[in-house]
Amino acid sequence: MEKYLPILRNSPFFKGLSDNEILSILHCVNATVISKERASYIFRAGDSTEVMGLVVSGCVLVMQEDLWGHRNILSKCHAGDFFGEPYAASLGAVLNISVAADEDCEIIFLNVQRLLVTCQTACEHHQKLIRNLVSVLANKILILNDKITHVGKRTTRDKLLSYLSAESIRHSSLSFDIPFDRQQLADYLCIDRAAMSTEISKLQKEGFIKTNRNHFELIACNETDLQADK
Incomplete structure (x- = not known):
């Protein structure tokens, strides 16, 4: 031992x-x-x-x-x-x-x-x-309470954002690795993998996240972005 x-x-x-x-x-x-x-x-x-x-x-x-x-x-x-x-x-x-x-x-x-x-x-x-x-x-x-929070969200996007936000807080960083591959992440969040992949692609195109395999970077919205949207 x-x-x-x-x-x-x-x-x-x-x-x-x-x-x-x-x-x-x-x-x-x-x-x-x-x-x-x-x-x-x-x-x-x-x-x-x-x-x-x-x-x-x-x-x-x-x-x-x-x-x-x-x-x-x-x-x-x-x-x-x-x-x-x-x-x-x-x-x-x-x-x-x-x-x-x-x-x-x-x-x-x-x-x-x-x-x-x-x-x-x-x-x-x-x-x-x-x-x-x-x-x-x-x-x-x-x-387990965290998992219940994530899977309790209504949409695939909301489940993903809830999980990624929690991971960012846990790592004290906007850039982090998650412990799951894509199939495991879908199984963890109780969502369809194809639907999840589609939503991840949308989130990247819309500028919310950057990702490569199990690495994610969250893009924080700043005041300039908010004013541009108005």
């Missing part, structure tokens, strides 16, 4: 913990490492789990799928990100999500039930980890 410490140190789940405390926690929660090839499933809807996953290389998609293969992407997790923690923390809960490798990846599984039972020595780093888990869960709620 020592080779993963550079990633674990930067994960919000292990915030404030020393290397020795991290290694101690990994032992406490029965940490195991698995490898998955691109497009293979890690969790499937209908399963139950006692473990949550921590991505240490590659990335995974958290999504909902129907019987006809339609995807609703909830999030994309990169190295240092977690998935499955709400289900692992709720004993017996059935997953209504699937998690699949978006590229070859390595995952550390952590037994959350071991974490939720305070160890006999009531060690300080165990308490820190529980606080960090609450913070991670709260952040996931905020991420």
Whole structure:
């Protein structure tokens, strides 16, 4: 596990913990490492789990799928990100999500039930980890709230602009990369890819955005532009 410490140190789940405390926690929660090839499933809807996953290389998609293969992407997790923690923390809960490798990846599984039972020595780093888990869960709620805001818009254009505006704020820049390719972005926003591509082209022609693959630049409207429109 020592080779993963550079990633674990930067994960919000292990915030404030020393290397020795991290290694101690990994032992406490029965940490195991698995490898998955691109497009293979890690969790499937209908399963139950006692473990949550921590991505240490590659990335995974958290999504909902129907019987006809339609995807609703909830999030994309990169190295240092977690998935499955709400289900692992709720004993017996059935997953209504699937998690699949978006590229070859390595995952550390952590037994959350071991974490939720305070160890006999009531060690300080165990308490820190529980606080960090609450913070991670709260952040996931905020991420899902953002998605609800975007997909709740009425038109494809409004959904795109809502998402891109939020990403710009998150990056504190008008120029940024998004984590999705075009199909994944359409699946995340619950819109048709062709309609989305048409709207992106319109937004570029109208001077709202510039884009190249997953890189976007938003063009802010200034007072001169507003006066010219009058």
